[in-house]
Amino acid sequence: MNNADIGWMLLSTALVLLMTPALAFFYGGLVRSKNALNTMMMSFVALGPVAVVWALIGYSLAFSPGHPAIGSLSFAGLRGVGMEAQGAIPHLLFMAFQGTFAIITPALISGAVVERMRFNAYLAFIVLWVVLVYAPVAHWVWGGGFLASIGALDFAGGAVVHVNAASAALVAALVIGPRKDYGRHAILPHNVPFTMLGAGLLWFGWFGFNAGSALSAGTTATLAFTNTLLGPAATLAAWTMIDMVRGGTVTAVGAATAIVVGLVVVTPAAGFISPISAIVMGALGAAPSYFALIYRAKTRLDDSLDVVAAHGLGGATGAILTGVFAQAAWSGGARGLIDGHPAQVLTQVASVLIVMTYSGAATFGILKALALVMPLRIADRHEKLGLDVANHGEEAYTHGDGAILVPAHRSLGVGGKPKEAVSAQSAADVIAVQSRGGA
């Protein structure tokens, strides 16, 4: 081990961690102001319980030697995860780096269910999902599982992160159902600058996601880093051209989306392809997502923030094109179609289909099981009111007009029932009782 590798991986871990708050801004800007905090919290909250569950059990299931389908519990509770070398870096650092991937993947799913899923149900869902879906899929590809054995290429998580999250998102959107206003009223982004800020920070963090996936600070990291610059650049350029050719205007929300799509497309290929291939891949990756977004909005599928179009199609396109553009001269071994190994394309297609199927089926099972013990959706009148007030007892943009300070002893419910609770009648009153005692 040398300190250059360790230094780069420490930094990469912090960069990937920043992507989750960045996602919160990206998603938060796209919803209505009454749901801004709830949407941002769906990403932020993954930083807590998901990271803890990852350290206690998820990491072991994903990365300890075990069955081809799933790891064992030998690293549970971080037993045996210390300063010994795991490749070029300490095992503990490898665990932390992988943890940041486990955090953002379930957060990506939230884009499909914003503005109507109950926060408590969402929390339970992502904790179960990271253990039951993310950990095994990560094991298949990166932990010595069966997709690694058949030679599937996934440099930084096209299938493990993006196809996986998007398949879950599709199923979640179908199980939870569309928003009441979907297709009836215009639902517009309340803060496009937030979305652009989020896209910018995601790109910045993604240098850690892709170049960090080299797991050392060498030439592979350099290649992945460069491709993370050029791939999304080409997607943004292609997206802009499609906008103009179609006679429309070049939109800011479109540009922010293009950047994310480009990042997703280049992710599985980042360390395997030439920089010129990254440009070609990035450009090719624009069209499927572009037209899927337009088509999706005309359907009854309320995948509200287009997780399927951006991460599903982008991830699948990237994973399959990795089988086309991988070159031994750049990857140091892995070869695709243009390097005389056409069978790699089929391997890539198979890996996408397997991940998609498992993630979709398992997500369906988790949600249906949760529905037996708790409602997944908030009440219709709370959906109208907005989840910020209904589920969090806060507002994103309040001027404090008409806010009356509640004396501390009453807000904690000490000294008998608060007056409001006794006369509880209206919807707003139920909320008042629910939010009492929250911090």
Add this chain to the structure above:
Amino acid sequence: MKLIVAVIRPEQLSDVLEALFHAEVRGLTISRVQGHGGEMEHVENYRGTSVKMALAEKVRLEIGVSNHFVQPTIDAILAGARTGEVGDGKIMVLPIEKIVRIRTGEEDQDAVTPVQPVESIE
């Protein structure tokens, strides 16, 4: 001629506008307001501070109409704004002394009669 002032829930605005346009009511002004109409306050918490939000977000519509449009306008607002919960708002009908259309100088009845169908903007 009457001035119809309605205070409604913001989340019902789209439904109300749809109903009004359906009833051929084509001229209106809205503003975002805050008010208290007997509904229970909800409590919000920011770190250690708990507050009762005594004022709720509302939308106020102002619509100048000729007499035979008063009832259709009221009906449209009722259809769009009613949820059945406390806090749905109020409709007030006020007499108007004079109306002038600025573009033409037309007055009163003529000023609130649309001269041509509203054309959609490309």
